[in-house]
Amino acid sequence: DGGITQSPKYLFRKEGQNVTLSCEQNLNHDAMYWYRQDPGQGLRLIYYSQIVNDFQKGDIAEGYSVSREKKESFPLTVTSAQKNPTAFYLCASSIAGRAYGYTFGSGTRLTVV
Amino acid sequence: QQQVKQSPQSLIVQKGGISIINCAYENTAFDYFPWYQQFPGKGPALLIAIRPDVSEKKEGRFTISFNKSAKQFSLHIMDSQPGDSATYFCAAGGQLVFGKGTKLTVNP
Secondary structure, eight states, X not given: OOOEEEEOSEEEEOTTOXXXXXXXXXXXXXXXXXXXXXXXXXXXXEEEEEETXXXXXXXXXXXXXXXXXXXXXXXXXXXTTOSOOOEEEEEEXXXXXXXXXXXXXXXXXXXXX | OOOEEEEOSEEEEETTSOEEEEEEEOOTTOOBEEEEEEOTTSOOEEEEEEOTTOSEEEETTEEEEEETTXXXXXXXXXXXXXXXXXEXXXXXXXXXXXOOOEEEEEEO
16 A cells, blocks of 8 residues: 655654654655644644755754655654754655645654653 | 634534534635644544635535635534544645644543
């Protein structure tokens, strides 16, 4: 079955560490997105990519970085510059950068320890 | 221009009742209005969606009502069940802009 796989499901980070969250999709979608979810804040866009080797900042990109070397993969690195990284992170993908067929992964919960 | 405002933030209904969640948007160029359902610890899943050329869409117990002139749309859940307890997000786009979510609790 096609879908989006996020890993790991839970991740713990020490202060000052960079960590990378994985997102892989086999839906043949062109566009991929990263969202951060905090209680009462809804879904806030971190980065998005419409095509391989190209990506754009979303509303809260500071302290995060991404790469898009393959159509299927869009990893997110949470850097030490992100001062409050504890959150639920969601990856999504869609057809040709449009809303139709917008599909989410199951999320990664990142906790700073 | 890019905001989607969702209300209420939380909602408690009794089993068998009607749950109503409202959203308002600003950008008249938006052409797709989905609702997503999210259970704790899971990613959001598409529940139902509507395009602006129709005023209502029904799928089972779930109905979207759309008012283009008022730039508002709402989700109605008929005969609400405890299994409907989840967080619901409206969205609008193009590239989707999400509301802040409504936590629905259906009491047995």
